[in-house]
Each structure stands twice: as C-alpha cells, then as structure tokens.
Amino acid sequence: MREVTFAIFSDISRKKKVEVVNDSILIVDQIRSSEANRSTAIRALVGDDVLRQKIRSYILTNSGEASDAETIFHDAIVAFVKTVFTKKEFRLTTHLHGYLLGVARNLWMNELRRKKKNHTVSIDHASTSAGDTDTIALLLKGERGKILKMVLDVMRKKCKEVLMHWASGFKMVEIAEKLGYKNAGVAKKKKSECMKELYGYLRENPHIKERIRPQ
Amino acid sequence: MDYYDQIEAYLSESLSASDKAAFERAMDEDAGLKQAVADHGVAMDIVGGILEDEIRQVIQHEEERHKGQESSADGNRTEPSTKSNTLRWMRWAAAAVVVLALGWWGQTEYTLRQQKVRMNIALTLYSKPSSDGVRGNEDLKDLEEKAIKAFNLNRYEEARVLFTELGNNEEHKGLSSFYLGHISFLENDYEESIKHLNLSKRSGYRVDEANQILVFNYFILRMDSEILELQNETENLIIPLLD
Numbered sequence: 001m002r003e004v005t006f007a008i009f010s011d012i013s014r015k016k017k018v019e020v021v022n023d024s025i026l027i028v029d030q031i032r033s034s035e036a037n038r039s040t041a042i043r044a045l046v047g048d049d050v051l052r053q054k055i056r057s058y059i060l061t062n063s064g065e066a067s068d069a070e071t072i073f074h075d076a077i078v079a080f081v082k083t084v085f086t087k088k089e090f091r092l093t094t095h096l097h098g099y100l101l102g103v104a105r106n107l108w109m110n111e112l113r114r115k116k117k118n119h120t121v122s123i124d125h126a127s128t129s130a131g132d133t134d135t136i137a138l139l140l141k142g143e144r145g146k147i148l149k150m151v152l153d154v155m156r157k158k159c160k161e162v163l164m165h166w167a168s169g170f171k172m173v174e175i176a177e178k179l180g181y182k183n184a185g186v187a188k189k190k191k192s193e194c195m196k197e198l199y200g201y202l203r204e205n206p207h208i209k210e211r212i213r214p215q
Numbered sequence: 216m217d218y219y220d221q222i223e224a225y226l227s228e229s230l231s232a233s234d235k236a237a238f239e240r241a242m243d244e245d246a247g248l249k250q251a252v253a254d255h256g257v258a259m260d261i262v263g264g265i266l267e268d269e270i271r272q273v274i275q276h277e278e279e280r281h282k283g284q285e286s287s288a289d290g291n292r293t294e295p296s297t298k299s300n301t302l303r304w305m306r307w308a309a310a311a312v313v314v315l316a317l318g319w320w321g322q323t324e325y326t327l328r329q330q331k332v333r334m335n336i337a338l339t340l341y342s343k344p345s346s347d348g349v350r351g352n353e354d355l356k357d358l359e360e361k362a363i364k365a366f367n368l369n370r371y372e373e374a375r376v377l378f379t380e381l382g383n384n385e386e387h388k389g390l391s392s393f394y395l396g397h398i399s400f401l402e403n404d405y406e407e408s409i410k411h412l413n414l415s416k417r418s419g420y421r422v423d424e425a426n427q428i429l430v431f432n433y434f435i436l437r438m439d440s441e442i443l444e445l446q447n448e449t450e451n452l453i454i455p456l457l458d
C-alpha cells in the first residue's frame with residue numbers, strides 16, 4: 001500500500017495554495033492514467049515554487065537569465081511528462097525534485113552548447129538521475145511550432161487522443177481500454193480514420209508540409 | 216491491409232521481404248504513393264506533437280492563472296489617496312455624462328414618439344371615409360378588400376405585399392401607392408413614404424390626405440420648405456409642433 005503525503009501550504013505573499021506531490025510513484029501513475037489526472041500532475045509541478053526556485057537558481061548561476069529559467073522550467077516539465085507517458089518501463093528511483101533538476105541541467109547544457117558559450121558548468125553527479133533523458137526534440141517551438149499547433153487545433157479531440165496514445169507506443173488493446181472503445185479492432189479503425197483525415201488535410205494544405213518538414 | 220496501413224507497415228519495416236519489394240516497385244510506378252510515403256513523415260511529426268501540445272497548454276493555462284492571482288493580490292495594496300480620489304471623481308463624472316446623454320436621447324425619442332402618435336390620431340380624424348369603390352373584376356376587388364383589411368388590422372407586412380400586387384394594375388396604382396406610402400411612414404421609412412405618396416398624388420388619389428402624411432414625413436426629415444409648399448396646396452393641414 002503506497003503512502004502518499006500531500007503537503008498543502010499557503011504562500012502568504014502571493015495568497016495561493018500549492019500542492020506538493022511528495023510521492024514520485026503517484027505522480028507517474030497520474031501522468032499515465034488519464035488526461036484529467038495528467039493535467040492535475042502538470043498543474044502541481046507548475047505550482048511547485050520550491051522546484052521552480054531550484055531550477056531558477058541553477059540557471060542564473062550558470063550564465064542564464066530569468067526568462068531562460070522560466071523556459072527551462074517549462075521544458076523540463078514537458079520532457080518529464082513525455083518520458084513518463086511514452087516509456088512504460090520508466091521508473092522514478094530518486095526524489096522528484098532531484099530528477100527534474102537533472103533534466104533541467106541537461107536541457108540548459110544543450111542550450112548553452114547551442115549558443116556556443118564558454119563557461120564552466122558544475123554538475124552534481126550524485127543528484128542527477130537524468131541518464132534516461134537524451135537530447136529531447138521539443139517540437140513546439142518557433143515558427144515550426146506555430147504551424148504544428150495550428151494543425152493540432154484543427155484536429156478533433158478524439159483523434160488527438162487515439163493518435164497520441166498510438167504514437168506513444170500504446171498497443172491497440174491498451175488504447176481501447178483507456179479510451180473506452182469496444183475492442184482493439186474499433187480502436188485500430190479509429191486510428192486509421194484519424195490518420196486518413198490528417199493525410200487529407202496535409203494534401204489540401206501542401207504549404208504546411210513544407211513548413212513542418214522542409215525539403 | 217489498406218493503403219495507409221501498408222505505408223505504415225513499410226516504414227516500420229514489418230513487411231515481409233517479398234511484400235517490401237512489391238511495395239517499393241509500386242512506389243516507383245506510382246508517384247502518388249511515393250508522395251504519400253513522404254507525407255507520412257510529416258504526419259508522424261504532427262502526431263508526435265500532440266502530447267507536447269497538450270502539456271504546454273496546461274502549463275500555459277496554469278501560469279496565466281497564477282499571474283492573474285498575483286495581479287489581483289497587487290491590486291489589493293493601498294494606492295496613494297490623491298490618485299484614488301482623482302480616479303473616483305473621474306468615474307463619477309463619466310457616469311454622470313452617460314446618464315445625461317441617455318436622458319437627452321430618451322427625451323428626444325419620447326418626444327418624437329409622442330408626435331407620431333398625435334400625427335396618427337390627426338390622420339384618422341382628418342381622413343375622409345374612403346370611397347374606394349373599385350370597378351373591375353372580382354379578383355381585384357377581393358384583393359383590395361384584403362389589403363385594406365390587413366392595413367386596418369395593423370398587419371403591415373401582409374398589407375404591403377397585397378398593395379404591391381394591386382399596384383400592378385394601372386387603375387389601382389394611386390390607391391396602392393397611397394397605402395404603401397402610409398405603411399412606409401408607420402414603419403419609419405420616411406423617404407420611401409414620400410416617394411409613394413408623390414406617386415399617389417400624380418394619380419389624383421386622396422391628395423389632401425397624401426399631403427398630410429407628406430407633411431409629417433417632411434417634418435421628421437426637417438424639410439421645412441417642402442412643408443411650406445404643401446401648405447399652399449392644401450388647406451387646413453395639420454403642422455406638428457414640438458412641445
């Protein structure tokens with residue numbers, strides 16, 4: 001029986017409540033279970049000021065600015081949730097904050113390399129367990145991201161759900177169970193229909209193809 | 216296996232060797248299929264973005280909610296008293312201006328409405344009994360009766376249609392124009408009313424009454440010189456005055 005401890009405290013200066021999820025197992029389950037629970041987990045992470053402050057401190061002491069800190073904080077949450085959702089074998093073996101700080105450090109190092117800055121970055125090997133996290137292609141950024149988002153906004157919610165699960169490696173049986181389809185066959189049919197719709201949309205809008213995946 | 220399933224199977228390398236070779240031959244022969252295979256990559260990029268889009272939307276929404284809470288917290292702090300007094304005064308002043316403007320507009324509208332009611336009463340009193348004996352066939356007579364009945368029952372839309380139809384007959388043009396002019400006046404289409412009434416006058420149909428309605432139209436449109444002209448044409452015209 002897992003024990004879950006929730007610490008709820010009020011931030012007196014900002015007058016808001018923040019829910020801190022101390023149980024790593026619970027948050028992983030939340031992310032995998034349903035869209036609603038996933039949203040709850042994401043909101044808890046966004047509202048975790050302690051985590052935000054840790055990442056911010058790291059970025060600011062390593063040639064970053066406040067805006068960089070906010071970006072990396074968000075990107076770390078995105079990367080974490082995607083990893084949990086798409087990799088069924090993933091297990092969180094350290095404290096959540098430690099893991100996310102490791103993700104943020106990897107992301108920031110990649111960003112610094114990208115910007116070609118020369119500086120020394122201290123890495124606390126003991127606290128990072130982000131070995132699972134490779135360079136994560138964060139798709140929804142920049143101009144390409146805007147185009148992608150535009151296409152996603154056009155897609156029906158049901159299609160997005162089934163395609164998202166399929167792209168994340170879920171089997172049709174699992175998709176059927178999670179999304180309430182009668183059986184794997186129905187889920188597969190739904191997925192095919194949705195892909196056809198997407199192909200059709202791309203055929204009608206060839207300029208979008210060129211901008212998402214330049215030739 | 217359908218078209219798209221084949222593409223996916225090919226790209227995920229789950230086709231048998233012979234099926235794969237057949238598929239590649241088909242691609243060489245069919246430019247459309249080749250394009251579809253290329254499009255699949257784009258489609259997979261899009262599908263791959265669904266999860267990330269969902270996560271970022273939640274993050275964005277949550278950050279906006281936090282910022283909203285921070286702004287309202289900041290707003291609760293006390294402002295310097297002189298600044299708040301000035302703002303309060305300006306708000307009251309703006310409210311007063313709005314109330315006055317509404318009052319003026321309302322009064323103007325009410326006055327105009329009052330005038331129109333009096334005009335209608337005057338028209339009723341002024342109008343001589345109609346002697347619209349129509350000589351013609353029974354259908355036209357029926358049509359005329361229906362149209363006048365609809366008008367008297369304030370069913371103006373119906374009356375308009377019937378009078379328009381009646382106006383297609385040359386003999387009834389004057390009558391039709393007169394009633395259409397009266398209906399237009401009642402429906403606040405003053406310029407249309409003037410047009411119809413002038414037509415009816417040319418036919419010589421109920422000229423004095425047409426002039427009376429014209430006076431009312433000219434009064435509302437502030438066409439004073441036209442009113443003076445009509446006074447020369449018709450005696451005992453009722454000229455409305457503002458109270």
